[in-house]
Structure formats: C-alpha cells, structure tokens
Amino acid sequence: MFKPKFTITNKINNFLLEIERARGFLDATQLKREWIEGMRSEALILESHASTHIEGTKLTLSQARRILTGKRVSGVHPDDKKELLNYKEAVDFVSRWLGKKDFITENLIREIHRILVKGVRGNSASPGNYRKIQNYIVNSLTGEIIYTPPSPEKVPTLMKEFILWLNEESDISPVIRAGISQFQFVHIHPFLDGNGRTARLICTLILYKNGYDFKRLFSLSEHYDKNRGKYYDAIQSVRENNMDMTEWLEYFTEGLKTQMMEVKNKGVSAIKKDSLMEQASKKGLNDRQKRGLVFLVDNKYISRAKYVERYKVSLRTANYDLSQLEDFGFIEKVGVGRAIKYRLK
Numbered sequence: 001m002f003k004p005k006f007t008i009t010n011k012i013n014n015f016l017l018e019i020e021r022a023r024g025f026l027d028a029t030q031l032k033r034e035w036i037e038g039m040r041s042e043a044l045i046l047e048s049h050a051s052t053h054i055e056g057t058k059l060t061l062s063q064a065r066r067i068l069t070g071k072r073v074s075g076v077h078p079d080d081k082k083e084l085l086n087y088k089e090a091v092d093f094v095s096r097w098l099g100k101k102d103f104i105t106e107n108l109i110r111e112i113h114r115i116l117v118k119g120v121r122g123n124s125a126s127p128g129n130y131r132k133i134q135n136y137i138v139n140s141l142t143g144e145i146i147y148t149p150p151s152p153e154k155v156p157t158l159m160k161e162f163i164l165w166l167n168e169e170s171d172i173s174p175v176i177r178a179g180i181s182q183f184q185f186v187h188i189h190p191f192l193d194g195n196g197r198t199a200r201l202i203c204t205l206i207l208y209k210n211g212y213d214f215k216r217l218f219s220l221s222e223h224y225d226k227n228r229g230k231y232y233d234a235i236q237s238v239r240e241n242n243m244d245m246t247e248w249l250e251y252f253t254e255g256l257k258t259q260m261m262e263v264k265n266k267g268v269s270a271i272k273k274d275s276l277m278e279q280a281s282k283k284g285l286n287d288r289q290k291r292g293l294v295f296l297v298d299n300k301y302i303s304r305a306k307y308v309e310r311y312k313v314s315l316r317t318a319n320y321d322l323s324q325l326e327d328f329g330f331i332e333k334v335g336v337g338r339a340i341k342y343r344l345k
Contacts, residue, residue, distance in 0.1 A: 015253035022260035050221035149189035174210035179252035223255040301341040
C-alpha cells in the first residue's frame with residue numbers, strides 16, 4: 001500500500017489556518033453573481049494558460065485570453081492553441097464533478113488524460129493508456145533530465161495502490177491529500193505525456209470533491225508558473241529527502257494560501273465597490289464620478305492630473321468632480337499645492 005511520509009510543521013498548520021479562513025469568508029459572503037462569473041472566467045483563463053505554459057507552450061497570457069474567449073489569434077503554434085483548449089475542456093470536465101460522491105477511479109484519470117492530449121503532441125502517446133516504455137522528466141527551462149520514473153511494468157500496480165489510497169477513509173486534511181496526490185501522480189508518471197497537467201487536475205478534483213472548490217476562483221498553476229524553478233525544486237525535494245513530502249507540502253499549502261488570500265482580497269474589494277456604488281447612487285453622482293470611486297478602491301490615490309488623463313475631461317471638470325466627492329464625504333485631500341492627491345475617506 002502507498003503510505004506517504006510527511007510531517008505537519010508549524011508552517012503547514014499556519015497555511016492551513018489561512019486557507020480555512022479564506023474558505024469561510026467565501027462561503028459566508030454574498031457576492032454578486034456577475035462578479036463571481038467574471039472572476040471564475042478569469043481564473044479558468046489563468047489556470048489553462050499557466051498549466052500548459054509550465055509544460056512548454058509559448059502562448060502569452062493575452063493570446064490565451066483571446067483564444068479562450070473565442071477571438072482569432074494569428075502566429076501561434078496550432079499545438080499550443082489546441083493544448084490550451086484541451087486544458088479548458090478538461091477543467092470543465094472536472095468541474096462537473098463538483099459535489100459528486102463518486103470514487104476517483106483509474107478510468108476517470110484516463111479520461112482526464114485523454115481530453116488533455118487528444119489531437120496534440122501527446123496524441124501519439126496513446127491518450128488514456130499507461131505507458132509501455134521508459135520515460136523521463138525534463139526541466140522545460142534547461143532541458144536537463146531531473147528524474148527517471150518507475151519502469152513501465154510497475155505502473156499498473158503503483159496506480160492501483162495510489163487509487164486505493166485516494167479513496168480510503170482518512171483524517172488527513174483534504175488540502176494535504178490533494179498536495180500528496182499531485183506529487184505522487186507526477187512521481188509515478190504513468191503516461192508518456194501530459195502527466196503534470198493531469199496531476200494538477202487530479203489535485204483540483206480532490207479539492208472540489210471535499211468542499212474546497214472556493215467557488216472555482218483560484219489557479220494553483222499560476223502560482224507554480226510564476227517561479228517554475230521553485231516549483232521543480234519543491235517536487236525534487238521529496239526525492240532528495242528519502243521520499244519525505246514535508247518540504248513539498250509546505251510549498252503546496254503556501255501556494256494555495258497565496259491564491260486564497262488573493263481571491264479573498266478581490267472579494268473584499270468587490271463588496272466595497274458595491275457599497276460605494278449604492279451610496280453614490282443615493283447621492284445622485286454621475287457615472288464618471290462613480291468610476292473615480294471604483295478606481296480608488298484598487299488604487300491608493302488619484303491626482304487632478306490623473307483624473308483629467310483617465311476620464312478625458314478638462315481640469316475644471318476634474319476639480320468639480322473631486323470637490324463634489326469630497327463634499328459628500330467619499331474622499332479626502334492629502335498633500336499641499338501641486339502635490340495634492342485624493343484618497344477614499
């Protein structure tokens with residue numbers, strides 16, 4: 001049987017506590033449907049772009065956003081585009097499992113893999129079927145072989161043991177189980193191609209199934225892609241420490257905590273904007289003045305010159321708008337002379 005080795009350190013405990021706080025905030029807060037849908041769409045774009053980018057696609061985030069929103073993009077490699085669209089399809093497939101009580105099975109994992117690699121580079125590597133030959137893990141940044149996975153003969157047994165562990169009753173935190181599963185799948189490396197993407201989706205599926213979907217507003221892969229060297233080092237640390245996953249789990253829980261805090265902060269910002277718009281409407285402010293208030297939720301200050309530039313108005317109009325916002329108690333003036341700026345009061 002697969003028995004992961006790890007220690008719950010103070011770091012991990014603190015990260016888990018922050019994750020639970022963010023989860024409680026998102027569960028308890030009434031956020032507008034329009035905001036959630038917009039954030040969910042953006043998270044899907046970020047996740048699809050980052051997870052495929054880690055594996056070597058060359059698309060920029062801007063190109064990925066255009067492709068995923070149905071716009072035409074020229075000059076991109078067809079495989080890069082197809083891998084991106086496949087990843088989105090696989091995320092949608094995993095999302096449909098939200099709230100289901102079904103066991104995670106080998107067939108489910110094979111289906112995720114099949115979706116990911118159909119019609120692209122991995123398509124020739126038998127989508128959904130375990131590898132029959134030896135493969136290697138290569139650092140996509142340096143081309144260096146950093147790990148030789150188990151022989152193909154061992155893969156079926158290792159996967160059966162892994163699936164049994166995934167579905168057994170356990171008092172281990174679902175967040176920790178998700179992190180363990182991501183490493184272990186990459187360690188087994190059961191397919192010839194697409195293992196990293198499949199591992200990250202299995203991790204997401206485990207979080208979803210255990211009530212940690214966080215309204216599907218986060219992207220763990222974005223955290224990994226920001227510093228791929230650190231991501232590879234965290235995975236490699238397990239093999240360098242006699243298969244002890246502690247260092248990897250510290251990295252994993254810190255990444256999820258970082259993502260959750262970003263989502264929470266955006267939620268707080270959305271609530272603040274809604275409240276300001278309600279108050280502004282009662283005061284009869286115009287749309288431009290309302291946009292000025294929204295700007296100040298996300299930015300600490302605005303100057304008269306910046307107001308003129310941003311809203312394409314005269315200095316006289318800028319002075320009028322800012323004075324009215326100040327008179328109504330929405331903003332306050334800081335600084336003197338030409339250094340005067342305004343901030344939310």
